[in-house]
Amino acid sequence: MPIALYRIDDRLIHGQVVVGWGQPLELRFIVLVDDDVASSEWEQELYRMGVPPEMEVHFSDVASAGGALAAYSADPRVGLVLVGDIGTMQRLVANNPTIIKTLNIGGVHHSPGRTPRLRYVFLTPAEEDGLRAIAAQGVEVTAQDVPGARPVPLDELLSNSADA
Amino acid sequence: MESATNEPAMTKPRAVIAGHASFAAGLVSAVQQIAGKGDGFVSISNAGLSGADIEVTILQALDASSANVLFTDLPAGSCTMSARRLQRSRPGLVVVTGVNLATVLEFAFRPLEESDADAAKAAAEKGRATLMVFP
Numbered sequence: 001m002p003i004a005l006y007r008i009d010d011r012l013i014h015g016q017v018v019v020g021w022g023q024p025l026e027l028r029f030i031v032l033v034d035d036d037v038a039s040s041e042w043e044q045e046l047y048r049m050g051v052p053p054e055m056e057v058h059f060s061d062v063a064s065a066g067g068a069l070a071a072y073s074a075d076p077r078v079g080l081v082l083v084g085d086i087g088t089m090q091r092l093v094a095n096n097p098t099i100i101k102t103l104n105i106g107g108v109h110h111s112p113g114r115t116p117r118l119r120y121v122f123l124t125p126a127e128e129d130g131l132r133a134i135a136a137q138g139v140e141v142t143a144q145d146v147p148g149a150r151p152v153p154l155d156e157l158l159s160n161s162a163d164a
Numbered sequence: 165m166e167s168a169t170n171e172p173a174m175t176k177p178r179a180v181i182a183g184h185a186s187f188a189a190g191l192v193s194a195v196q197q198i199a200g201k202g203d204g205f206v207s208i209s210n211a212g213l214s215g216a217d218i219e220v221t222i223l224q225a226l227d228a229s230s231a232n233v234l235f236t237d238l239p240a241g242s243c244t245m246s247a248r249r250l251q252r253s254r255p256g257l258v259v260v261t262g263v264n265l266a267t268v269l270e271f272a273f274r275p276l277e278e279s280d281a282d283a284a285k286a287a288a289e290k291g292r293a294t295l296m297v298f299p
Contacts, residue, residue: 011214013240014241014242014245015184015238019238042252046248049239050244050245107214109214109217110212110213110214110217111217119212
């Protein structure tokens with residue numbers, strides 16, 4: 001079964017992912033792609049503790065995620081791939097140009113230099129370029145924090161003003 | 165209305181409550197309404213904050229209040245993740261997740277001479293015991 005959701009979320013594993021998306025999708029595994037987490041047993045244990053027993057969490061760095069994605073996509077269970085920032089997703093898409101068809105922006109929160117585009121999406125110019133580059137590779141990019149919210153297409157997202 | 169001279173002394177916050185949206189503020193408000201002990205808690209919302217910012221916000225609240233107990237709403241929630249990370253740098257920090265109103269109320273009434281860890285354990289047991297189903 002193809003991965004149900006490729007998501008960018010700077011909180012990584014948290015309530016919206018495990019409960020908000022996890023329950024309606026009947027999610028059974030999460031692939032967390034993050035170079036720092038992949039090199040830290042302590043961080044991995046932290047995230048494992050955050051998921052219910054019926055849900056597995058796999059950890060990978062970007063470099064080794066490529067081969068694994070094909071295998072995860074063949075898993076009959078429902079899975080979600082999660083990264084913490086746009087740069088990581090850009091590398092993941094570049095390494096796997098035919099696997100990732102859609103991308104969900106779930107949470108990129110405020111920090112200096114970022115412009116508000118949605119309540120839960122703030123972007124620097126470089127991050128906006130990164131999303132455009134991902135879309136240029138044929139990936140459908142939308143922002144949507146929870147399943148009940150309207151998916152906001154990339155063009156609309158990037159034209160949104162501060163009070164969006 | 166009580167006169168100013170009869171006002172009870174302000175309670176020093178003994179715990180921070182962190183959670184989604186207005187969850188924490190709602191709990192503190194309910195504790196205040198039921199027991200008049202809302203000032204024993206500091207509330208934090210994760211709304212609009214990145215994981216890193218949640219951690220900083222919790223840390224600032226802990227430092228400002230000198231509290232050593234942190235209640236969070238969901239085991240998988242971002243506040244809990246931040247709390248568990250903070251425990252690495254604050255070994256004395258006690259984290260209780262899955263908190264409900266009964267938990268916080270019980271904690272509010274625990275004697276101050278009791279250790280934070282013992283008070284938190286007793287409060288968690290109370291909260292767990294009050295979760296009931298009436299079919």
